[in-house]
Amino acid sequence: MISKESLASLLDQGRRKIHVTDEELDEAKRRRRLLAASARRAFPGSTTYFNGSVAHGDANTPLTDVDLGVVLTEKDAEPYGPDKKSALPLMEKARDAIHEDLDEEFPKLTIEVADRRRAVLVRFGAPVTPGQADFTADVMTAIPHPSGRGLYIPNTKIADQWDRADPITHTRMVLEAISDTKVVFARTVRLLKHWNKTHSKPLCSWNIKALAVGCLERPMPLIDALQVFFTYAADEIDKGPTPDPADVAGPIPLNMPRREVHKRLCTARDYIDLAIEHEKAGRPLSAQHALHQVLPELVPDADGTQEEADRLAKTVRSGGTAASGLGLAVGLVTPTRAWGI
Template identity: 50%
Template sequence: MPQAAHPSLEDLLEQARHRIQVTDAELDEARRRREAIANALLREFPGSRAYFNGSVAHGDALTPLTDIDLGVVIAEALHTHGPGKRGPLDLMERAAAAIRRELKGAYPKLTVQVDGCKRAVLVRFGDPVHGGEKDFTADIICAVDNLTGEGLYIPKVPTWSRSHPEAHTQMVLEAIENTAVVYAWVVRLLKHWNRRNGKPLCSWNIKALALGCIFEPMTQLAGLSIWFEFAADELEKGETADPARVAEKPIKLNKPRAEVVTALRHAGKRLDEAIGLEKDGYPLLAHDELAKLFNDEQMLPRPDQRAVVLEEARRFRAGRANGVTTGTGAGAQRARIPAKSWAP
């Protein structure tokens, strides 16, 4: 019986992505809790509108799911709150009281915190949606429409700052549609790479950079390769600007910028090496490099290392027969897709 072909890198990514994506049960429960909070806020602030953002709204949540993000744009505060007017603290206190009042019966261990919170009201349910996790939380933004420009004023206690979370979600959803969902798949894989490799970037930075380079259907493998190169090039120039062009400051990095760029270059080089090895006919070596990139045996296990050694020996023999002892340039023949920058 002929031996089955080794899975391609794209097949391995597909399998890995399914292992890390949020479950339907987690999503259903998260949405139920999100809706309960939104309803409490809209009853407290009649005529206002709620919006959803974060990984659940953007379609890129990972398992275990531990939090949700939402906001309320408060109609009655339009002329009373904002820069040069009242700060956000009283609105945040009212939102917190409404959530306690309406959700405490369903979640006896619920706590709602405003003290010490600069941006969002913090809800701790005391009841995780995924077994084995300590808790499930929600961040709630109490926002006000900006009468003189795009977007919203969101809390930066004791004052306000500009942002456009509604536009961010719309941009992400459009990218998902334009790429036949590949945008969300690649972002999910990148978020897992990020959390397994020291979290150099926040999730929104990953998505904002992806908005600048993943804007048509492609393989997940191509999307990752394009993103690593684009992200490193852009961050070498400076921090990522708000793709909605509203926030005053760029997106903060979790580590020094030079260190982040180095990590991205290293990851991109490893991915290109895997792609080159697969093209040259060494699927086990390619698999091994891809697994080392993600650094998670449960998400993407490494292949049998004895088989890897044998394939490396075969590669070495082939190299000697051709007069070389190293592989060819892994990224030399990679297809390029034009990228657009969000930098002003």
């Protein structure tokens, strides 16, 4: 007998497949603490902050990296900034301190500074997820912004050598959204990051979260959260690049032309709408098939052929035509073509 599951159940099972394990998180956070201690030792009086997926509570498995930053005191930051020194000496100082503190525990540890755009790249030479090649960390050396809002962070690829950003506020906003939605925000973002990865990565992870902050504000079922996100995100990307929700940095860049990003968001939105429509009409297999197009690795496919035949027959009996009854299903039959790949 074919199992017919609700969209809520399918999404719950799907998110659990990619949920990071406690063991992965514990080890990642331990290594992050070690790096933070090294950074504070390198820059006495400094403060450290955490950002990225582990800090934001939306990490997926396999867990491959962690992010943190160190903020110098205003006095120590005086020689650095636009029209002053670059962050290279700071990055080198952080590198040396990390080597001194961690080389013994991690004999394969390597640290890259040269040609790094924003942060020191730490390669532990030891994964936290079994079967992965490695585990890395980005350690950013930042300085306070003179306005008191946000930071200057390194950007070795531009003439000024520094960019303005506010990663601390970003993390606070994400954690508030998780609390306001009773964890729905984090669970939705995990699913969205997986969707992004399996559909050519049109958006960076931060763009996903910045858009989600603008539309996920209360608890709701995951399928509704996906519908709200894709509807909102498609509309926003159609207008232009996503602005920084902290109103400090510039717009968030896209990973492909905006028209292509918009197309992928619209296609996902239409499939989610179709899945909800099918479920409300009592067609669970057709609903599952539609949801599978959005999250193919998390939601098994299902054959809704008989349900579709029954629906078309009912449409004809009620006085409609098969063509008019197809509705949203038309044009969404071939996922490859629909995604524009």
